[in-house]
Amino acid sequence: MITKIFALPVIEQIAPVLSRRQLDELDVIVVDHPQVRASVALQGAHLLSWKPAGEEEVLWLSNNTPFKNGKALRGGVPVCWPWFGPAEDKALPAHGFARNLPWTLSAHSEDASGVSLTFELQSSDETRKLWPHDFTLYARYKLGKTCEMELEAHGEFEVTSALHTYFNVGNIADVKVSGLGDIYIDKVLGGEKGQLTDGVQTFPDRTDRVYLAAEECSVIHDASLKRTIDVEHRHHSNVVGWNPGPALSASMGDMPDDGYKTFVCVETACVTTSQKASTDKPARLAATLRVAKNG
Known part of the structure; x- marks a missing residue:
């Protein structure tokens, strides 16, 4: 699927290393930079892929996921917000609505080290039917040799949330x-x-x-690909480990x-403790990804 994204025709050349393309019903922002290749769906401000120069793909994206309006994407980094997991009202979407709605690319910058992208989602009549609060939500990605993500x-309001990587x-x-600590809640x-x-x-x-x-840092030890990936968490109360x-x-x-064989989810999250946003202080959730070792 990731290979397919980079083969799509360019609809709009936003900058020399940044373009907008379309996969089925969804717009995708594609980063093709000497230091990094990456892609983000405007639906959900959903980071689909991140590949620093000289590395294997760091993120996993399902080859079976449909790129349809309003349909959650399987893989990459879904933004779970303003709730994590199933809603109390079973008619509401699991993991919130932010990942199912179109965002706007509100800012971008490029330099020799990589690309920075800012996406924005604002409350609307549609969101207020699902959740009765006004909000502005930003997703920021700084993509280069490292991947910095921030909500x-x-x-x-109060929310639970996750970067479901x-x-x-x-x-x-x-x-x-x-690096996960010892004590956990077993949802299975x-x-x-x-x-x-x-501790492992x-x-x-x-x-x-x-x-x-x-x-503060979880480490994925991948013997098959002979690498480790550091996942640094910030503003979180939990880390979620998941494989189906x-x-x-x-x-x-x-x-x-057999998709479960080729990915693992290590999620920066606020699940057991909700986050409070106020007029004076926004709520934040952030993670930095780094391929720590090859060889």
């Missing part, structure tokens, strides 16, 4: 994640609390854990049956 929410891995059986087991014995998460089957005291495992993966229409 900034203006208004007066899907990482490309060689084989989930060879993946370990460290209905919310039971658990504890890691050695592996993924032998379906895994869905909300970590309660993660370190074989049975759930096979049941998901927007994922290949």
Whole structure:
């Protein structure tokens, strides 16, 4: 799918290294820079891919996900906001509405090290039907050798949220994640609390854990691709580790049956503690991704 995005015809050349293209129903901003290749769907301000020069793709994107208006995309970095997980009202979309709505590209800049993009979403009659608050939400991406992501929410409200990042891995059986802390809520087991014995998460089957005291940096150890990825978290209360495992993966229409083998989700999140935004102080959630080692 990522290869397909970069082969799309250019609809608008925004800057020498920045263009707008279209995949099925959705507009995609494509970054083709000497230091980095990346792509972002305007729907959801959804980072689809990030590949620093000389590296393998860092993010995973499902080849089966439909690029349709209002349909959540599977892979990359979905923006979960203003709630994480299922809503209390089952008629409302899971993980909020921000990832299903079109955003605007409100600013961009380019230099020798990479590209910075700012996307904006504002409250509307449509959003107020789902959530009765006025807001302005910004998603900022600084894309180069590192990937810096930040959500900034203006208004007066409380939210839960996540940068639900899907990482490309060689084989989930060879993946370990460290820096998550010990105590977690196990959503596969209905919310039971658990504890890691050695501080390292592996993924032998379906895994869905909300970590309660993660370190500032989670590290993905990928033996198959012979690399580690640092995930630095900021303004978060939790880190979520997720992989659907074989049975759930096979049941998901927007994922290949064996899709679970080639990604792991390590999510910067505020799940157990909500974030407060006020007139004086916006709510923020941020992460920095870095490929730490090859060889």
